[in-house]
Structure formats: structure tokens, C-alpha cells
Amino acid sequence: MWFISDENFKTFADEISKEYTLYFPVLKETRYNWKKYQKDDEISLDGFRTDLPAKYFFYATQEELRQKEKTPFAVLGMRACDLEGLKLLKKIYLDEPQDPYFRDENLIITADCTDCGENCFCTVLGKKPYAEDGFDLNFSRTDGGFFVQTGTQKGNALIEKLKELFIKATEEHKYSVSRRREEILKKVSEKNNNQEIVLKELGEKIEKNREVFEEFSKTCVSCSACTNICPACFCFFLSEGAKGKIRYADSCQFKGYARVAGGANPRKELAPRFKHRFLCKFSFRPQMQEYTGCTGCGRCIDGCQGKIDFKEVILKVYET
Amino acid sequence: MKPDPYKPVKAEILDVRDETPNIKTFVLKPEIPIPFKTGQFIQFTVFGEGEAPFTPSSSHFETEKFEVTIMKAGRVTEKIHGLKKGDAVGIRGPLGKGYPLNEFEGKEVLILGGGVGMAPLRSLLLTLLHEKEKYKRIVLLYGAKTPDDIVYKDEFSNWRKMGAEIFQSVDRCETGKWQGKTGVVTCLFDEVKLNPEQGVAIVCGPPIMMKFGTLKLIEIGYKPQNIFLSMEKNMSCGIGKCGHCALGKFFVCKDGPVFNYSEIKDIEGIWE
Numbered sequence A: 001m002w003f004i005s006d007e008n009f010k011t012f013a014d015e016i017s018k019e020y021t022l023y024f025p026v027l028k029e030t031r032y033n034w035k036k037y038q039k040d041d042e043i044s045l046d047g048f049r050t051d052l053p054a055k056y057f058f059y060a061t062q063e064e065l066r067q068k069e070k071t072p073f074a075v076l077g078m079r080a081c082d083l084e085g086l087k088l089l090k091k092i093y094l095d096e097p098q099d100p101y102f103r104d105e106n107l108i109i110t111a112d113c114t115d116c117g118e119n120c121f122c123t124v125l126g127k128k129p130y131a132e133d134g135f136d137l138n139f140s141r142t143d144g145g146f147f148v149q150t151g152t153q154k155g156n157a158l159i160e161k162l163k164e165l166f167i168k169a170t171e172e173h174k175y176s177v178s179r180r181r182e183e184i185l186k187k188v189s190e191k192n193n194n195q196e197i198v199l200k201e202l203g204e205k206i207e208k209n210r211e212v213f214e215e216f217s218k219t220c221v222s223c224s225a226c227t228n229i230c231p232a233c234f235c236f237f238l239s240e241g242a243k244g245k246i247r248y249a250d251s252c253q254f255k256g257y258a259r260v261a262g263g264a265n266p267r268k269e270l271a272p273r274f275k276h277r278f279l280c281k282f283s284f285r286p287q288m289q290e291y292t293g294c295t296g297c298g299r300c301i302d303g304c305q306g307k308i309d310f311k312e313v314i315l316k317v318y319e320t
Numbered sequence B: 001m002k003p004d005p006y007k008p009v010k011a012e013i014l015d016v017r018d019e020t021p022n023i024k025t026f027v028l029k030p031e032i033p034i035p036f037k038t039g040q041f042i043q044f045t046v047f048g049e050g051e052a053p054f055t056p057s058s059s060h061f062e063t064e065k066f067e068v069t070i071m072k073a074g075r076v077t078e079k080i081h082g083l084k085k086g087d088a089v090g091i092r093g094p095l096g097k098g099y100p101l102n103e104f105e106g107k108e109v110l111i112l113g114g115g116v117g118m119a120p121l122r123s124l125l126l127t128l129l130h131e132k133e134k135y136k137r138i139v140l141l142y143g144a145k146t147p148d149d150i151v152y153k154d155e156f157s158n159w160r161k162m163g164a165e166i167f168q169s170v171d172r173c174e175t176g177k178w179q180g181k182t183g184v185v186t187c188l189f190d191e192v193k194l195n196p197e198q199g200v201a202i203v204c205g206p207p208i209m210m211k212f213g214t215l216k217l218i219e220i221g222y223k224p225q226n227i228f229l230s231m232e233k234n235m236s237c238g239i240g241k242c243g244h245c246a247l248g249k250f251f252v253c254k255d256g257p258v259f260n261y262s263e264i265k266d267i268e269g270i271w272e
């Protein structure tokens, strides 16, 4: 475990950007967005998740599937919720046969949240606003700099390479970080009235429930904002056309998504289609891929054109 | 670069046979052999136009070339029907899991087919007949809408000679040129003596036939785990990534397309 001072942190970003295209979050008014790093950009790792998930660094919303040069990229300041989503995406895209277009040559540097967005609810799912595994490096804000943990060989090698920028972390650093983590966990929990659910039970309850989905789906306009903005949704459409194979982001919320030739469609009605998203996230994916398809980032609540509160839906199902 | 599972292998159309007014069989020779197991499927690319999934209809013991039997059902299949001998197409595969032949060994095998659903079943039948001593008995019940809709018309007598017991029906016949049974395929159960407790049954056909065929099999005593269904869902990637083919927790393209009934019977809306 290491410590990097605020001063050295600037050099660190410069060094990383020599090898990787570097993306980091910037604050615009009250929200965060990704930006490509340029020399002299100010990087603060404070705050909470960005509007757009980090997943679109790993694959594009629309992309021609032909061999091309891959430029390695680094994401500095990814939050725990995006990293959780990435675990499922990797399970899908990198399971055999591997998707050769998934951009896996990268550097993932997560950062602890220091604040909480309006709709964040990771704690309701028993998840935390800081990452504990799955990163190359994790940065935790502390006095005068960051407490740095390594999660992979790649992370270790990077510290080794830039070792003049880091010092060994002290007990004091460690203590200060655990205090900060307690605080942010408390903040997010309190924002969510300290509610917490057992994920396995939720999956089973979703399977049995019909009414809640019928009620909440009434205002759904099948726009796909929720699935596009989700850090764990992975669906796409592989099209064959004049340019060969093109992969487009797709959504189970579109009416034609599951239609087969002859017109049969298992989810042509709105309510079953709406419910499918919840089933997929809390029942199917945990059973088959071992990861929940929801990370509690709350982006789907921000983005819903039908003003549907995803958290309210799962809590209502959970309570009935 | 890692191998690209989205990139089709080029194949040449060696021959095209008309089966019915809207079903054709294409004989394909891929540049690199595609060693499939019966029941697995392939993605058929019409370059620049589209892609659709089909199950090879030939025996898996034939490896240099294979056949697909395709019904005209929409945009891509319409394009496929326009293809001629000598044209180049693209094939991705083999995809998914085929029939678990080892579970059929030593048993009475009942094959229940309807319409173009006979395509994967022809592959199965030919594969089984190739090693018919491994199976106790091979019975085929096949139904089509009208006599004109029967696929592989000229092959049935040959399959009989090779050792299959075959019973056929048509839903209706206006021309009077049909001597056999008239009625939906399940009426054929009255024609044949079966041993359901020890048997396996394989079903493929239109959703309504799959549904009533399966329920009938259960009714006469087949065990759910001994009934094998080829499920059709919308497909895109064919390799368990795009999500389109979801059937409950399964991706049909990867976990199927062949399932035994006990695996999927509790999934809501499986016949839709």
C-alpha cells in the first residue's frame, strides 16, 4: 500500500498519459462527465460517478467489426459501481469464444466516492461506494494526497516503474482512509434511509411478482435510455450490411427486440418487457454469470423518460 | 488479433433443391470445414444483406459439405432464396449445443417433426441411421400442412429402407391426392405402439406443434428429461453475448438450442 502526494499526482497523470489515452471525470455544475486528459488539466478525484458509464470505453455504441489498431486507454477515477458493471461485461464479452473487439488492453484506476449523487443507491444492494477488488490501482482521498492500493500485477508494475512518485503508506494514512470510507458509506446509506435488501431474495420475488411491474411500466415509453446508460447492460445487435458486420448497442426494452420471423414475440407487451430487465439483472445473470446486473448507480433513474424510479420498483417488489 | 467469431467463413453453394413452394435446400461447401454435431446451428450470411440462423439438415458424418433447408419467412430468407448455384455466402459456426446422442443410445428414439422443423430432424435421423445398431428403434412422426408442404418428399422411402419406422400426416388435403392420415401430427400417436417410459423423444416444428406435441408426450408417459426440444428464439450474435435469444436465464444460442423439457418447462411463455 502506497501514498502519493497531490503534487506527485500531477506527474503521475502525465506519465500515464504518455502510454495510454487517459480519461478522467470532470465536474460540470453539479454533475460529472468524462474528459480526455491533456497536459495541465486539473484532475480531482472527488465526487461520485459520471453521467455516462465507463463501459463505452470498452466497446462503442456503434462499431464496425473489422481489424484495427487498438490504442490502450486508462480510466482514472472510475467508481466502484462502474467497476461492478465491468465485471459482468467482462464475463459476457470475454467468455469463450472471446469478443476480440472488446478493448481489454487498458488500465483501470478506481477512486473512492467522496460524495453521493441524487439517485445513488449502491448501499441498498449491499454494495459499497468504494472498490475492494477488480482494479489495477485504487485511489482513496486522504490528507495531502491519495492512499493507493494495487489489485493486479499490472498495478504493481506501474508503481514499480514510477516508484519515485510514491512512498509506503503509513498506519495513519490507512486509518484516515478507513474513517473516510465509513463516512461516505454512512452518507449513501442515510440518503437511502438505511434500507438494504438481500439480493437473492429480491431475484426470487421479482420472478413471482406481476402487479408491481404492471403498475410501474405504465409510463415506460420503451426508449432504451435506462439500458443505454446502465454500466452493466451489454445487449447489442449484430448487423450485416454493405460495410460488413456492425455492432449496435441494443435494448431489451425495444418492442422488436425478441421478435422472430413470422411475428411471434415473447415480449411484445410492455409489462413483461419491462419486467425482463429486472429479471435479467437480479435473477438470470446472477444464476448464469455470477454477477448482479445492477450496481446501484441510479443512472437509469436519472435518465428515465417515463419518470420511473428503478429503486422504488425493486423496494416495492421486495416488500410485497 | 484473437480469432474473430463474428467473421464468417466463405462457402460456395454447390446446389439448390426446391422442397416446397417456399422451402429450399442449399448444399454448401465451406472453404474451411465446419465440423458440426447434429442439432447445432450455423449463422448464414448473405454478404452485404443480412444474417440468419439455421440448423444443418445433413448428417454430421458428412464433413466436407453440408446442407441447410430454409423456409422463406422474411427479409433475409427472401434474399437467400434468390441465391444460385455457384454463389458465395458466409457461414459462422458451428454454434450451440447439439443433441446429446449418448443419452439416446440403447433406447427407443421417437422423432416428432412439423413443417420446416424437419430440417434439424433430418440431420438427426441421418446421423442416427448411420449408426443405427446403437439405438433400439428409430421412429419418425412427421406432419405438414398439406401434401405440397412436405419437405424431403423423395427421401422418406429411402429412410424406411435404412431402418426408420415412419408415420406421416397432413393437416388437410383438398386435392384428394393424399392417401395417408389427415389431422395434426399428434393424431399419429394412435398409429404407433411406443414405449414411453424407456424412450426419448425429440421435437421440432412450429411453436404450436412443439407445445401440443410436448404435452402429448408427457400425457402418454415420456419423462420431461427425456424430451428434447430445439428452441427457436430471435438470434443475433449466436455466441452468448448479445442477449437477444434469452429464454429465462438461458441464452438459447449458447446453452441450447437443444434443451430437455425439464430444464425449461417452468419458464414463462416458452412457446411464444
Ligand SMILES: Cc1cc2nc3c(=O)[nH]c(=O)nc-3n(C[C@H](O)[C@H](O)[C@H](O)COP(=O)(O)OP(=O)(O)OC[C@H]3O[C@@H](n4cnc5c(N)ncnc54)[C@H](O)[C@@H]3O)c2cc1C
Pocket (backbone or CB within 6 Å): A238, A239, A240, A241, A259, A260, A261, A262, A263, B041, B049, B050, B051, B052, B053, B054, B055, B056, B068, B069, B070, B071, B072, B073, B074, B075, B076, B077, B078, B116, B119, B120, B231, B232, B233, B234, B235, B236, B257
Ligand atoms: C437455432 C435456430 C435454427 C433455425 N433453423 C432453421 C432451419 O433449419 N430452417 C429454417 O427455415 N429456419 C430456421 N430457423 C428460423 C430462421 O432463422 C428464421 O426463419 C429466419 O431468421 C428469418 O429471417 P428473415 O430475415 O427472413 O425474417 P425477418 O422476420 O425479416 O427477420 C427476422 C430477424 O432477422 C434478423 N435480421 C434481419 N436483418 C438483418 C441484418 N441485416 N443483419 C443481421 N440480422 C438481421 C433480425 O434479428 C430479425 O429480427 C432457425 C432459427 C433458429 C433460432
Ligand code: SF4
Pocket (backbone or CB within 6 Å): A219, A220, A221, A222, A223, A224, A225, A226, A227, A253, A303, A304, A305, A306, A307, A308
Ligand atoms: S428509460 Fe424509462 S421509459 Fe425508457 S425504456 Fe427505460 S424504463 Fe422505459
Ligand code: FES
Pocket (backbone or CB within 6 Å): B234, B235, B236, B237, B238, B239, B240, B241, B242, B243, B244, B245, B246, B251, B252, B253, B254
Ligand atoms: S444470439 Fe446473441 S446471445 Fe444468443
